[in-house]
Amino acid sequence: xxxxxxxxKGISIALDRIAGIFIVLVMVLVVSNIILRAVFNSPLKGTxxxxxxxxxxxxxxxxxYCAFQNGHIAVSFILQRxxxxxxxxxxxxxxxxxxxxxxxxxxxxxxxxxxMHKNGLVTATSEIPIYPFVYVIALGxxxxxxxxxxxRIEAIREVVTKISKxxxxxxxxxxxxxxETI
Amino acid sequence: MNLLLIGFIGIIVxxxxxxxxxxxxxxMAFVGFIxxxxxxxxxAGMDMVVKDLFxxxxxxxxxxxxxxxxMGFLAYHSGIGTHLYIFAYKMIGHLPGxxxxxxxxxxxxxxxxxxxxxxxxxxxxxxxxPEMRKYKYDRSLATASIAAGxxxxxxxPPSVIFIVxxxxxxxxxxxxxxxxxxxxILMMLLYMVTIFIMTSRxxxxxxxxxxxxxxxxxxxxxxxxxxxxxxxxxxIGGLFAGWFTPTEAGAVGAGGxxxxxxxxxxxxxxxxxxxxxxxxxxxxxxxxxxxxxIIFGRFMAISRIPFxxxxxxxxxxxxPFVVLGIILAIYLVLGCFLDALALVLLTTPIFFPVVxxxxxxxxxxxxxxxxxxVAMGVITPPVGMNVYIIKGVAPDIPLEDIFKxxxxxxxxxVICIILLIIFPQIATFLPDYFA
Numbered sequence: 001x002x003x004x005x006x007x008x009k010g011i012s013i014a015l016d017r018i019a020g021i022f023i024v025l026v027m028v029l030v031v032s033n034i035i036l037r038a039v040f041n042s043p044l045k046g047t048x049x050x051x052x053x054x055x056x057x058x059x060x061x062x063x064x065y066c067a068f069q070n071g072h073i074a075v076s077f078i079l080q081r082x083x084x085x086x087x088x089x090x091x092x093x094x095x096x097x098x099x100x101x102x103x104x105x106x107x108x109x110x111x112x113x114x115x116m117h118k119n120g121l122v123t124a125t126s127e128i129p130i131y132p133f134v135y136v137i138a139l140g141x142x143x144x145x146x147x148x149x150x151x152r153i154e155a156i157r158e159v160v161t162k163i164s165k166x167x168x169x170x171x172x173x174x175x176x177x178x179x180e181t182i
Numbered sequence: 183m184n185l186l187l188i189g190f191i192g193i194i195v196x197x198x199x200x201x202x203x204x205x206x207x208x209x210m211a212f213v214g215f216i217x218x219x220x221x222x223x224x225x226a227g228m229d230m231v232v233k234d235l236f237x238x239x240x241x242x243x244x245x246x247x248x249x250x251x252x253m254g255f256l257a258y259h260s261g262i263g264t265h266l267y268i269f270a271y272k273m274i275g276h277l278p279g280x281x282x283x284x285x286x287x288x289x290x291x292x293x294x295x296x297x298x299x300x301x302x303x304x305x306x307x308x309x310x311x312p313e314m315r316k317y318k319y320d321r322s323l324a325t326a327s328i329a330a331g332x333x334x335x336x337x338x339p340p341s342v343i344f345i346v347x348x349x350x351x352x353x354x355x356x357x358x359x360x361x362x363x364x365x366x367i368l369m370m371l372l373y374m375v376t377i378f379i380m381t382s383r384x385x386x387x388x389x390x391x392x393x394x395x396x397x398x399x400x401x402x403x404x405x406x407x408x409x410x411x412x413x414x415x416x417x418i419g420g421l422f423a424g425w426f427t428p429t430e431a432g433a434v435g436a437g438g439x440x441x442x443x444x445x446x447x448x449x450x451x452x453x454x455x456x457x458x459x460x461x462x463x464x465x466x467x468x469x470x471x472x473x474x475x476i477i478f479g480r481f482m483a484i485s486r487i488p489f490x491x492x493x494x495x496x497x498x499x500x501x502p503f504v505v506l507g508i509i510l511a512i513y514l515v516l517g518c519f520l521d522a523l524a525l526v527l528l529t530t531p532i533f534f535p536v537v538x539x540x541x542x543x544x545x546x547x548x549x550x551x552x553x554x555x556v557a558m559g560v561i562t563p564p565v566g567m568n569v570y571i572i573k574g575v576a577p578d579i580p581l582e583d584i585f586k587x588x589x590x591x592x593x594x595x596v597i598c599i600i601l602l603i604i605f606p607q608i609a610t611f612l613p614d615y616f617a
Contacts (some may be wrong), residue, residue, distance in 0.1 A: 020458035023248055023465070027440075030249070030433035034426070048242045051429065055248055056240035062466035071463045072205035072470065073521045077564045079203045087203075094204040101212045108232045134236055141235075 008150040009068065015143055016065035022058040026051055046126025053123070053133045060140025067147040092152060099148045106141035109134055185221065189485025192217040196478070206524040207467070210474035217481035231477055238473040242429060244349065248465045249432025250340045253417070253439055254296035255457040255464075257410075260443035263292050263305035265406025271313065272394040272402045279381030279388035281317060282327040283374045285310040289331035290370040291407060293338035294414040295439065297345070298464075299522070299560055303332025303568040307575035313391075320387040321579050326561075326587025327377060329568040330594075331370075333557035336522075338366035339418050340435065343526055343556060345428065346472065347549045350530040351538075354546075355428040356421050357613040361546045362553065364608050368601065369554075372594040380590060409446075413438040422616060468523060475527035488532050496540040503603065505541055509533050510555055510599070517559020521567065525556055547602070550609040554599050561588050 029044070029051060037043040066072060079087050113134035121130050192213050199209040211231065219227030238244060257263065270284035270291075277283065289306050296302055306328050314324035336343045339359030348355040381388040394402075417435030420426040426434060443449035449457075482488055495505055512533075517525055530552075538545045560567045562585075569584050602608055 016459060016462050019462040019466070020455070023252055023458060023461055026245060027249060027252070027433045027436050030430055031437045034430055034434065051245050052240040052242040055242075055245035056236070058248060058462060059239045059466050059469040062462035063470060065459075066463045066466040066470075069463060071467050072207055073467060073524065074203045074205045075200050075519060075521075075565065076203050078201045090202050094199065094202050094208075097199075097212060098204065098208045101208070101215065104228065105211075105231050105235060108228050109235065112232045112236070133240065137236060137239055 008146050012064035012068045015061040019058045019061035022054045026054045049123040049126055057136050060137040063140045064143035064147045067144055095148050095152050099145050102141050103145045106138045109138035185485050189487040207471040207474040210478040214477035214481040221484050234476050235473050246428040246432050247468055249436050250297040251464050252461040253436040254298050254301045255460045256439040257295045258301050258305050259453040259457045260448045262406050264309050266291050267309045269402040269407050272399045275391035276393035278385050279377045281314045282377045282388055286331045286370050286373045289334040291410050293335040295410050296335050297340035297342045299332045299336045300571055302335030303571045307572045317389055317391050322583045322587030323387050325572045325584040329561050329572045330591035332568045337362050343553050347526055351534050357546050358549050360612040361550050361609040365550050369598050372598055376590045376594045409442050479531045492535040492540050495536040502541040513555040518562050519565055522556040522560055546613055547606045547609045558595050
């Protein structure tokens with residue numbers, strides 16, 4: 001279990017680093033294009049398309065580490081008013097919904113990329129194949145699913161550990177155990 | 183089943199899910215997908231989700247967000263904010279309430295190179311709060327003035343909220359940026375007057391700091407103000423002059439802050455890495471929220487809710503400003519619970535047609551009003567994002583104390599909105615002039 005947790009963290013950080021590199025690449029590409037256009041009157045062909053595709057890589061590869069750091073904004077003050085046990089049940093439910101939904105989206109992105117590959121779809125000016133970028137977006141969403149499920153497993157694992165260590169009744173009375181399930 | 187009824191059930195389910203702490207972007211995309219699928223078919227729904235995710239993530243016009251977000255985080259990590267604040271307080275720190283007034287000036291200039299209210303509040307919170315505490319400022323005034331001043335970051339261009347509003351309503355980002363300048367300055371002045379009046383009536387709220395010599399003041403010009411102005415004129419000036427697209431302006435701005443910070447040795451490898459990690463996190467969050475809002479918007483569109491709401495509002499027997507007032511009141515209430523971006527993304531498809539097409543208000547002007555109303559949302563309880571950020575900087579100050587200090591600034595914002603309704607030219611003058 002610890003292995004899964006470390007692996008998830010490692011994968012999301014690695015993807016986030018790649019996303020950061022693509023942010024730098026977008027900046028360098030856009031600025032180079034401006035300079036070439038202004039000084040040599042010869043802009044880079046297809047900059048708009050490449051900037052779009054690189055941004056897509058940066059965004060999708062940043063999704064999982066964002067989720068890992070709880071960066072996707074949520075409204076927590078309403079649920080906080082309910083008992084801890086109820087809270088953990090609800091979060092489990094919404095996480096399962098999120099997991100299935102984004103998993104489905106990722107799987108369909110893979111299929112979409114496959115169709116693009118088969119049809120040989122390329123960008124209009126620079127004629128770059130689009131499908132590899134769609135695969136990367138799908139990868140970003142699969143990693144997001146991994147983070148979502150890992151967070152839940154972590155929470156369950158902590159409860160299970162508490163039960164095995166201190167017995168079920170004690171666990172029910174232990175505020176900290178319940179807190180950690182959230 | 184009735185289209186409208188399904189649409190309304192969708193809205194209710196959405197609110198239930200976000201109340202249950204599902205991330206807002208997830209809830210919008212999920213409900214949008216389910217609603218769209220019910221009204222069409224499952225495969226059409228999935229097809230729409232996949233194409234919208236790819237289409238938005240890879241859109242050139244949305245790449246502007248990543249660039250301006252990075253520019254803001256580079257400015258945040260490079261310490262430009264510190265120098266801006268030092269200059270401002272050397273100029274007016276000796277006046278009663280001078281440190282809090284200086285904070286507003288520093289927030290406004292920092293806002294010219296940073297497009298986020300939270301980054302502005304965090305920057306100034308870390309710099310200005312320790313100073314105000316040193317001079318025994320009232321802690322409610324000190325914290326609330328920074329939380330409120332942070333909003334100048336999104337009013338004065340660049341502004342992530344204007345970009346998102348521009349995308350959602352197909353308005354020019356350049357024009358929106360221009361429209362934000364004078365209202366931003368007005369907001370800053372109103373905040374300054376508010377602090378001045380408060381500290382004049384009760385000097386203990388903000389005791390005077392030491393007076394600086396003119397030599398010290400001129401020395402303090404370098405390191406912050408000059409750099410910020412150069413970057414602003416290069417990036418936003420280039421956008422206004424029509425040299426750059428918004429993405430190019432963002433890239434030039436980010437590149438400019440990066441080069442200046444590296445030349446002045448303010449940015450090491452660690453800080454650069456941190457700025458990129460903050461950027462990828464924030465950009466991923468914003469872009470997923472935009473994609474979610476677009477998916478939700480497609481469901482709303484086929485349920486005909488925006489169309490019916492616009493029709494209904496048009497048939498109301500009230501003058502337009504009353505309807506506008508009602509809409510603003512709805513924003514204020516929602517703003518207390520929803521994040522600023524989510525609020526803009528979620529409500530624009532529904533209220534924009536009413537305000538602009540039915541009531542006939544200027545779309546750029548409405549963008550400015552929207553930012554002002556959203557600004558009130560980020561400093562009001564229970565979900566006042568900026569207040570939580572200040573609380574993060576000063577964990578020992580109770581939240582109640584910060585919220586208590588917010589009232590005068592909320593009042594200043596209300597006056598700002600009223601002035602903009604009476605004199606819309608404050609916002610529309612610059613875009614009209616450049617057009």
